[in-house]
Amino acid sequence: MKMEAKSQKGFTLVELMIAMTAGTILVLVAGMVLVVGQTSWNNAWKRVNLQRDASYAMLVMNRSIRAATSAAVDANGGTALTTYGTGNKVKFSRMAGTHNLQCQIEAQPQTLISDKVDYLHFDVNEPRHTVTINLGLKKDDAQTYFESTVMMRN
Numbered sequence: 717m718k719m720e721a722k723s724q725k726g727f728t729l730v731e732l733m734i735a736m737t738a739g740t741i742l743v744l745v746a747g748m749v750l751v752v753g754q755t756s757w758n759n760a761w762k763r764v765n766l767q768r769d770a771s772y773a774m775l776v777m778n779r780s781i782r783a784a785t786s787a788a789v790d791a792n793g794g795t796a797l798t799t800y801g802t803g804n805k806v807k808f809s810r811m812a813g814t815h816n817l818q819c820q821i822e823a824q825p826q827t828l829i830s831d832k833v834d835y836l837h838f839d840v841n842e843p844r845h846t847v848t849i850n851l852g853l854k855k856d857d858a859q860t861y862f863e864s865t866v867m868m869r870n
Contacts, residue, residue, distance in 0.1 A: 762858035766832065770853050770862045772816055773828045780806045780819075780868040789838050797838040797847065801869075810836040817851075825863045834859065 729736070748806060770829050777797075784799035784806075796809035807820040817829040817836065835852030845868045852861045 717770065759858060762855060763860065766853045766855055766858055766860045768859050769829050770851055772866055773861050774851060776819060776828060777808055777849055778864060778866050780808070781849075781868055785867045786842075787840050787847050789840050794839060796812060797840070797849075799847075800866075806867045808838070829853065831855070835861070854862060 780801075781797075783804070784801045787797055787799045788792045788797035790798065790809070796807060800803060805822060807818075808828075809818055809820075810816065811818050811827075812841050815831050815833045816827050817833045819826050819828050832852070832853040832855045834854035835850065837840065837850040839848040839850075840846075841848070844867050848863070848865045850861075850863050853859065
């Protein structure tokens with residue numbers, strides 16, 4: 717009598733273990749890709765926010781300087797600038813002991829940037845009627861640096 721081989725249906729234990737290991741590796745790799753992608757996105761978003769804040773502060777300072785007829789750097793190492801226009805006095809400064817940039821129009825102070833100012837320096841060139849602004853912001857591990865030279869109104 718001739719024995720017929722039975723056809724085997726299903727998976728063996730070894731095949732099942734290999735498939736589970738491969739699936740686990742695939743899930744771990746996909747998870748790592750998502751985590752790295754999310755981290756990169758968060759870091760890029762922090763840099764974009766710093767650049768946005770610095771751009772806004774530079775815009776406000778540039779407008780004030782362009783409208784001014786004269787400007788003076790305070791005696792504290794160039795970290796404060798006062799502009800004088802037609803009946804208008806505006807002072808920009810890094811508040812002592814903080815990382816804030818403050819704008820004071822007449823007697824009304826306003827904070828332009830909170831907790832991010834790493835570096836601020838002004839330089840006035842009177843013969844050329846220009847003001848150079850150096851502004852560096854830092855938050856966590858993200859940082860940005862802006863420099864601008866603005867001509868005052870004569």
